[in-house]
Structures are given as structure tokens and as C-alpha cells.
Amino acid sequence: MNIVLLGSGNVATHLAIALKAIGENIVQVFSPNFDNAKQLADKVNSEAINQTSEIDSQADLYIISVKDDAIVEVAAGLSKVKGLVVHTSGTTDIKVISSLVNKAGVFYPLQTFSKAKDLNFNNIPLCIEATDSEQLELLNELAHKLSKEVYKLDGEKRKVLHLAAVFACNFTNHLYAMANQLLIKNDLDFDIIRPLIAETANKVLVDLPENVQTGPAVRNDESTMNKHLSMLSDLPELQEIYQTLSTSIKLAHK
Amino acid sequence: MNIVLLGSGNVATHLAIALKAIGENIVQVFSPNFDNAKQLADKVNSEAINQTSEIDSQADLYIISVKDDAIVEVAAGLSKVKGLVVHTSGTTDIKVISSLVNKAGVFYPLQTFSKAKDLNFNNIPLCIEATDSEQLELLNELAHKLSKEVYKLDGEKRKVLHLAAVFACNFTNHLYAMANQLLIKNDLDFDIIRPLIAETANKVLVDLPENVQTGPAVRNDESTMNKHLSMLSDLPELQEIYQTLSTSIKLAHK
Structure with a gap:
């Protein structure tokens, strides 16, 4: 061709x-x-x-x-x-x-x-x-x-797919970047978190994400979430994202 | 031992x-x-x-x-x-x-x-x-x-690491789940997005996330972002997350 x-x-x-x-x-x-x-x-x-x-x-x-x-x-x-x-x-x-x-x-x-x-x-x-x-x-x-x-x-499904990709790729990458922001601020290297990132993606290659959710929000562990929010008190932007996503996880799994 | x-x-x-x-x-x-x-x-x-x-x-x-x-x-x-x-x-x-x-x-x-x-x-x-x-x-x-x-x-650094892991793992997995929510609602299978999830993680195993950010927010593509927000009008929770994370990406890359 x-x-x-x-x-x-x-x-x-x-x-x-x-x-x-x-x-x-x-x-x-x-x-x-x-x-x-x-x-x-x-x-x-x-x-x-x-x-x-x-x-x-x-x-x-x-x-x-x-x-x-x-x-x-x-x-x-x-x-x-x-x-x-x-x-x-x-x-x-x-x-x-x-x-x-x-x-x-x-x-x-x-x-x-x-x-x-x-x-x-x-x-x-x-x-x-x-x-x-x-x-x-x-x-x-x-x-x-x-x-x-x-x-x-068709175009409608393709547009949905593109939107889903923004969540699964663009937003995900930004969460990696926010994790790195926290690490840098505390003299920790991004290397330390790379195996976790790889395994988090690996898990959903063989399962659905809603079946493998872990962390304080899905456990309703308010004590840990409150500690985390207070650790983010000087990073209001990350605090807002923490709050928004934790609320969403709790809602999805209640 | x-x-x-x-x-x-x-x-x-x-x-x-x-x-x-x-x-x-x-x-x-x-x-x-x-x-x-x-x-x-x-x-x-x-x-x-x-x-x-x-x-x-x-x-x-x-x-x-x-x-x-x-x-x-x-x-x-x-x-x-x-x-x-x-x-x-x-x-x-x-x-x-x-x-x-x-x-x-x-x-x-x-x-x-x-x-x-x-x-x-x-x-x-x-x-x-x-x-x-x-x-x-x-x-x-x-x-x-x-x-x-x-x-x-020490304990302080370990706690920061745990918090960074919530962003890089728990929140990331929830974004995968939200992508799947959009796919299911439109009769699309999660399989279609798995290669993208794998590659998004692969990229940051050899680079830093802030260097490989893609998507409408980092391009300041307001037209696409507005289309996405209107596609999410019946999913206010996802709309809020879209808004919060897009704003954060724009701030981080301005």
C-alpha cells in the first residue's frame, strides 16, 4: 500500500x-x-x-x-x-x-x-x-x-475510550508524579517506589481493579487517613486530591 | 533463625x-x-x-x-x-x-x-x-x-513512603476502576485498556513521571477537557476527580 x-x-x-x-x-x-x-x-x-x-x-x-x-x-x-x-x-x-x-x-x-x-x-x-x-x-x-x-x-465509543484513557494513563501518571513530589521533599528516591508501581499495574492485567483495591480508604481506616491528611497540611493541593479520591474509594466499596 | x-x-x-x-x-x-x-x-x-x-x-x-x-x-x-x-x-x-x-x-x-x-x-x-x-x-x-x-x-521517612504509596498504588488502582466504570457503561471491555495501563507504568520504570506526562491537561487543550467534562455530566463524582486532577496537572506544568 x-x-x-x-x-x-x-x-x-x-x-x-x-x-x-x-x-x-x-x-x-x-x-x-x-x-x-x-x-x-x-x-x-x-x-x-x-x-x-x-x-x-x-x-x-x-x-x-x-x-x-x-x-x-x-x-x-x-x-x-x-x-x-x-x-x-x-x-x-x-x-x-x-x-x-x-x-x-x-x-x-x-x-x-x-x-x-x-x-x-x-x-x-x-x-x-x-x-x-x-x-x-x-x-x-x-x-x-x-x-x-x-x-x-463508532465515534461515541472511541470518545469514551479516550476519556477512560485519560483516567488510566494521564491521571495515573500524575499520581506517580505526586508520589515523587512527596519523596523528593523527604530526600527519598523514586527508585524505592518503582516496584510498587509495576506490581499495581501487573495486578490489573489479570484481574479487575475493583477486585484488588487496597489501602486505608477501602478499609475505612479513618485513623490512617487522618494522619495522612495532617502530613499533607503544607501541600493543600495533594490534600485535596487525597480527600477526593479517598471519598470516591469509600463510596465505590461501601 | x-x-x-x-x-x-x-x-x-x-x-x-x-x-x-x-x-x-x-x-x-x-x-x-x-x-x-x-x-x-x-x-x-x-x-x-x-x-x-x-x-x-x-x-x-x-x-x-x-x-x-x-x-x-x-x-x-x-x-x-x-x-x-x-x-x-x-x-x-x-x-x-x-x-x-x-x-x-x-x-x-x-x-x-x-x-x-x-x-x-x-x-x-x-x-x-x-x-x-x-x-x-x-x-x-x-x-x-x-x-x-x-x-x-526512620519512622518519619517510612510514613512518607507509605503516604506516597497510597498515591502511586491505591489511588492509581482506583483510577483504573473509574476507567473501567466508564468502559462498562458503554459496553466496552477492560481488556482494551490493559496495554495502556502496562505501558504507563513501564514508562516511569525508566524515566520520571514529570518528564512523561501526556494528555489534554498538560497540553492545555481546553476544548478536549470541556468535551470530557460534559461527557461526565451524569457522573458528578468522576467529573470532580477529572476537574481536580486536570487542574493539578496544569499547575504542575505551567
């Missing part, structure tokens, strides 16, 4: 490398910043471009992998291409691009990407959607070559 | 098995509930007892691994033994037992334990404390046989 990739960020980079690895042809990498386009294009033996007018109109698939609020602008530059145009956003409706291009779809990988960290696409859930069944089948075939976890999801 | 274990819960069970595995002798397992004592005693070829009067007074080490509010009562039954008495609590001051027994210490494993799940003690951080340096050395030797991560920490 001949693919034009529009974007050069974390998702675009991982996707380009994974697509190349399964033998797809990345014909062009587009970015308004030519250096960024070039950096990624070089990795996947592709051509870097930074002008919409240079986009190859004969490709089979155009993948828009840019910030959500830039999707419309990029899609507008693809109004004349015949191939399928997809975006990779969890929150953006398919209509945002289907009103601008001939054939539209969504190809949303549910994972957290960092440029510096290699990822095995094989178990990354890929959520796909398209405006017609033929295009959906094309995306389905491609997705299955990349991953064993492929989900055909 | 001859060890008496007082308790039969998750921590006691994992600790007994690990101590047995390195060749220590668990002479007795005490629990007010004889069946519980017996169940664990059988696993480690030990004697089950449920009367304080039956406790062997000649052991080298007494490990109290019971709920925090039961520690005092159990320690009071050990006032006549000559061996070292330790508790395994993150939040309980050493003074709670040192005022009751001859030699006191703390042996706190920083991990989340479930009876059903095997754990390798080798990378579980063990935090130790004792009222005198000779006893601390005894605990240090034992701890190093169990784990490569041994920390001599």
Missing part, C-alpha cells in the same frame, strides 16, 4: 516505523516544518515535504497524525485525493474530515507514545472507523497486519 | 513463604482464628497456635503482621520474650511496640500483596528500623537475604 503520512510527532513516528516494518510503502512524510518531516522521512526511506501542493494525489491511504486542532486544516489540503483519508485522534469526530475529503476514516491507536521509547505494535489496540464498509475492510486488513487487537468502534 | 509469625493475612503469608524459601525456620504461626493460623502454618511446615500463652518464648525474631490497630494488643502478649519483636506496618511508630517489648524493630515491605498472586521478594523494597544498632544489623542481614532493595529508614 502507498501511504502518505501527514505529521511527524510521537504517534506519526511510531506508526511510520511500524508500517514500514510490515512492508508498507511510506511515499511521503508531510510536516509544515521541513526539518521535522525530513527527520522522520529519513527513518522510513521516504520523501519529506512541507507544501500541501506537493502531496502525492495517487496514494492509497493518507494518515493525518497531527494535533486535534490542526486536523481540519490538513484535511482541507486533501480534498482532491481519491485515496482514503484517516485521522488518528481519539476525540475527533469522523465528520470533521468526511465533510472535506472523498473517503474518510479513523485509525486510533490506544497507547501512550514517547519518541524515545520503542513500542511493539502487536498488542496496541487499534480502533478503526470508516464512512463505508469497503474502506473499513481496507483499514481492518491493515490494522490486523500491525496488531492482534483491532476494534471496530 | 527461629521465627514466630503473628498474623495470617496477605503480608504474613507472602513473608512466611519467602522466609521459608531462604531457609529460615518459622517455628509458629499465631492467629486468634486457629483455622487461619493452620492454613498458613501448613504452607511453611510450622505449628499453628491461637493462644498468646502458647507463644514460644525462645525464638530469635517475632514478626507482627496484623492490622495496624491490632499491633498493640499482639505486642502486649510479647512483653516477656527476649528476641527481637518487629511489626510490618508503614504507618505505625516503632514506639508503639518498643514501650511494650524488650527489643523492637520495624520490617516494612513496600509492596501491594494479594494472597492469590505470587511475588518475587528479590526486588521488593524492605524498609527496616530498630531501637539499637545490633538489632538493626540483624534485620539488615535478614532483609538482604530476601531482597536486593534494603533501606534503613
